[in-house]
Amino acid sequence: MNRSKFEKGFSLLEVLVAFSILAVTLGVLLNIFGGGLRLAGVSDDTARAASFAQSRLAQVGVAEELTEGETRGDFDERFRWIVRVQPYEVMDEEIDTENLPVQLYLVNVRVEWNDRGRPRSLALTTLRLAAKEG
Secondary structure, three states: OOOOOOOOOOOHHHHHHHHHHHHHHHHHHHHHHHHHHHHHHHHHHHHHHHHHHHHHHHHEOOOEOOOOEEEEEEOOOOOEEEEEEEEOOOOOOOOOOOOOOEEEEEEEEEEEEEEOOEEEEEEEEEEEEEEOOO
16 A cells, blocks of 8 residues: 555554554453452451451450350341350360369351342351359
8 A cells, every 4th residue: 555645644444453452451441440449348348347246256255144055136237247155175185174163165256248149258266264153
């Protein structure tokens, strides 16, 4: 193709290729930014769930009696909690737990929520001491 000195500009094919490259690039960038926003939302929900779980864990054995069993409840319309308390059995045979004046309990707090139809959960576990009855 010989162009004269008066023919300046781009051919239709060059313009189409440029627009195609631009469209693909913008699509990739929007996907990256959208993914970042989704991850920020998941991170925020996980941080809230951890805060709720720590709050419930702090109440077990302090604000409420440490008894074996399971309790459930809601923090708000999205987050649900489950607290399980069970006796903890020491596996080390050298430790005589029968003569101790305290009982060791395993406390598990699980917070559950839905994220765009996906079930999510976070669990915290600790050991607590309580005076033996009798």
